[in-house]
Amino acid sequence: MNRNEEFEQLIREYRDTPVPQSASDTVKDAIDRGCAQAAKRRRMMYIGGAFGTCAAAALVLLLIWLVPGKDGMIRGERQDNALNGSEKNPGDPMMFEDSAALGDADDRPVGAVEVADTGADPVAAGFSLGREADELMTEENCIVKALECFEEEMAQRQFVATLVDSEVLTNNDRWFTLAVCATESGNEDREIRGYYNIDKTSCEVVTLAQLYGGADNLSVIREEVSRQMKERQKADTGNQTENAQAQPVISENQSYYFNSTEELVIVLEADEAENVQSPTEDAAGYREFVIPTALLP
Amino acid sequence: MKQDKEKLIGGILMDNYQKYYRLAYSYVHSEQDALDIVQEGAYKAIRHAHSLQNEEYAKTWIYRIMMNEAVNFVRKNRKDFTEIQEDSAAKEDSYQDVDLRKAVDALDEEEKALIVLHFFEDLTIEQTAKVLGLNLSTAKSRLYRVLSKLKLKLGDEYESE
DSSP states (O other), rough: OHHHHHHHHHHHHTTTTOTTTTHHHHHHHHHHHHHHHHHHHHHHHHHHHHHHHHHHHHHHHHHHHSSSSSOOOHHHHHHHHHHHTOOOTTHHHHHHHHHHHHHGGGEEEEEEHHHHHHHHHTTTTSSSOOOHHHHHHHHHHHHHHHHHHHHHHHHHOOOOOOOEEEEEEEESEEEEEEEEEOOOOSOOOOOEEEEEETTTTTEEEEHHHHSSSHHHHHHHHHHHHHHHHHHHHHHHHHHOTTTOOOOOOOOOOEEEEOOOOOOOOEEEOOGGGGOOOOOTTTOOOEEEEEEEEEGGG | OOHHHHHHHHHHHHHHHHHHHHHHHHHHHHHHHHHHHHHHHHHHHHHHHHHHHHHGGGGHHHHHHHHHHHHHHHHTTTHHHHHHHHHHHHHHSSSHHHHHHHHTTTHHHHHHHHHIIIIOOOOOOHHHHHTTTHHHHHHHHHHHHHHHHOOOOOOGGGGGG
């Protein structure tokens, strides 16, 4: 058999590779799972959009309610007075006296007093979005914030993504962490990843330095990462730790997130942890190091 | 519209899952790993169906996703994978095509992808180039180089660049 015939044989073997019967079900399951996820994403976007519209409408209604009319009275006062049978002629100077006695509408804190005066229940009136809806809005805002940061990072690195994937790593009372991963096609595949830890109260991305400010804390983290790197090198190369070169650089903007047990996880890119192979290294060469909570303030 | 794309991608996946399985299997030589790759690739394709700009390229787009999954899997498990490859090559020493098989397995990821997609999967050079994100002339010249490496002479079309 010559070389070309061998090649044809190889092609035949490839095409005759038996495909397990379960492959069809596996793909079908994946399609169903993907469709469900996509539908969930659409629902989130719809809910986010719908709540956004509701919030805007509520704001407009509230403004209409609070803007003083020609009579100088806000709508709440007019309604209240009408109900009490005390509506005054707009031209009546008494109105101003009463108004002065109550305090000028413009001087009052907007919202609470006026709504309370009318006796309207803000929840019943639809002014509050409710706790669940607020949370959804917060998460939606966090996602938007994280994606904006990621887009900035991609632009800085001149990265043109062909595939972007994201995953919520943490979502507790305080933190929302989104991991975003982008792949760039071209002569050589590149992948970049961003971890964005967002404080839900401020909806701002919090850096490692902001969280554990101070050189001492960062050096504690650096030493712990260094220790774990050496440990992994030892596991990979037997006992040859004498030559271990594990000098991580933990920057103030180092990638991190909190895992399900609320421990700090430091994420290093391939060039930040050279010569360290570990089971936690993923395809793009990212490595993770869990920092015990006891080491941190 | 978005659901239409999901339907389209779903249809292509169901029509071609055997091809994707073979593609994955050629990289990992393990039934379970190949199934995992196809499953993950199918999931990602559906999840990102909305980002597909041109439906005309849906097939090559899915190939690319599957190829990425397979290559990423190999990179992730490089150590184990090399051992398996060596084992399987050792077991098949009696086959006449062992040298060529070894040579194909020893190609780098892109070179192997060129061979698998163009010759094994029968994609045109244009389609192969699209899957790999290469321009046509680059794909042709690389294919020519790979064929030379494998000491194969398969016609003039690969020698034009």
